[in-house]
Amino acid sequence: xxxxPCCDKVGLKKGPWTAEEDQKLVGFLLTHGHCCWRIVxxxxxxxxxxxxxxxxxxxxxxxxxKRGLLSDDEERLVIELHAQxxxxxxxxxxxxxxxxxxxxxxxxxxxxxxKLRKMGIDPVTHQPLDPPRPPVGxxxxxxxxxxxxxxxxxxxxxxxxxxxxxxEAEENEEEEVPLIEPHEITSPPPxxxxxxxxxxxxxxxxxxxxxxSSSASAASAVSGVDVAEWPEPMYLxxxxxxxDVGWDGLVSGAGVDVDPFDHYYHDAGFDDQDxxxx
DNA sequence: AAGCAGAGCAACCGCGGGGGC
DNA sequence: GGCCCCCGCGGTTGCTCTGCT
Numbered sequence: 558x559x560x561x562p563c564c565d566k567v568g569l570k571k572g573p574w575t576a577e578e579d580q581k582l583v584g585f586l587l588t589h590g591h592c593c594w595r596i597v598x599x600x601x602x603x604x605x606x607x608x609x610x611x612x613x614x615x616x617x618x619x620x621x622x623k624r625g626l627l628s629d630d631e632e633r634l635v636i637e638l639h640a641q642x643x644x645x646x647x648x649x650x651x652x653x654x655x656x657x658x659x660x661x662x663x664x665x666x667x668x669x670x671x672k673l674r675k676m677g678i679d680p681v682t683h684q685p686l687d688p689p690r691p692p693v694g695x696x697x698x699x700x701x702x703x704x705x706x707x708x709x710x711x712x713x714x715x716x717x718x719x720x721x722x723x724x725e726a727e728e729n730e731e732e733e734v735p736l737i738e739p740h741e742i743t744s745p746p747p748x749x750x751x752x753x754x755x756x757x758x759x760x761x762x763x764x765x766x767x768x769x770s771s772s773a774s775a776a777s778a779v780s781g782v783d784v785a786e787w788p789e790p791m792y793l794x795x796x797x798x799x800x801d802v803g804w805d806g807l808v809s810g811a812g813v814d815v816d817p818f819d820h821y822y823h824d825a826g827f828d829d830q831d832x833x834x835x
Numbered sequence: 836a837a838g839c840a841g842a843g844c845a846a847c848c849g850c851g852g853g854g855g856c
Numbered sequence: 857g858g859c860c861c862c863c864g865c866g867g868t869t870g871c872t873c874t875g876c877t
Contacts, residue, residue, distance in 0.1 A: 573845070573871080595862070611863080612846065647865055658865070659845080667843055 570604045574613055578603055582610055583618050616659045623655035627664050635661055636669060640683045 570578075585601035591614075594607035603610065627635065631653055638649040646658035646665075653661065665680075673680040 571847075593862075608848095608863085609846075615864095616845075644866065662866075663844055 568604065569606050569609075571609070574617075578605070579613070579618060582613060586614060586618075587620075612659075616657045619657075621655055622657065627653075627656070627661075627668075631656065632664075632669060635665065636673070636683075639665065639680075 574582075581601050581603055582597075585597065589600070591597050591611075594611045597603075597607055597610050598605045601610070605613075634653060635649060638652055642648050644662075646662045650656050650658040650661050670680040673683075677685055679685070
């Protein structure tokens with residue numbers, strides 16, 4: 558029993574929107590609003606399906622949209638919220654006024670993922686990419702018996718270990734995006750949070766915040782997520798110096814050719830080959 | 836200058852949820 | 857309770873731009 562298409566596709570236009578179409582849609586929606594997207598294109602005189610109109614409006618034409626790259630604060634907030642909510646882009650977008658889920662999703666996939674990987678953090682799990690290596694025997698077992706992805710009960714990056722296998726996990730990571738439930742995020746009890754940073758697990762967002770356990774960042778204030786509740790990953794492996802540098806200085810390298818994270822990698826005990834699996 | 840590869844982003848597709856009947 | 861319709865979401869695709877060789 559096939560599902561009906563969202564609209565009668567015969568005779569309907571697809572692909573990029575023209576300025577004229579935008580004008581028609583904006584003009585119609587600003588004067589009439591929309592009660593039902595299905596009839597909007599008809600009333601607006603557009604040869605588009607309602608779904609396409611809704612997407613165009615929500616992602617591009619809405620007057621309250623911000624344009625341009627996400628600010629550092631917005632990026633931090635996205636990372637925090639992603640650690641908490643997973644790939645629920647609409648929920649994340651709801652916390653960033655003027656940003657759309659599509660925009661955040663694209664920004665995550667094209668920018669933030671890379672940044673996190675470069676920092677040695679798995680963008681999916683928000684855990685370090687390079688887990689402690691098992692003894693040789695265990696590593697062999699892991700290498701010999703990689704279950705097909707569809708048969709694995711847990712994400713590959715948690716099952717597989719060792720250099721090649723880690724790389725394989727990196728490749729599979731694009732296919733499986735396990736949701737991180739709030740209870741999976743290790744956070745100390747409120748009383749302990751302020752004093753026991755060693756119990757924290759990994760959250761890249763906290764790396765980007767000026768402070769993990771004291772005052773909440775502006776982003777956290779917006780998100781409603783108390784910074785004190787967030788784990789402090791990099792403190793675990795000596796990357797707390799990042800705080801003094803700032804996101805932009807680290808990632809852009811401020812015109813320096815040398816990778817700005819290099820000394821953090823080495824201080825944290827990473828091998829170069831461990832880090833540059835990108 | 837031309838060709839190629841990779842990055843970035845807008846738009847599409849298919850599925851699931853919610854509400855009305 | 858079941859069916860249908862509509863909307864919204866998340867994943868994916870494909871086009872365009874940019875930088876490199």
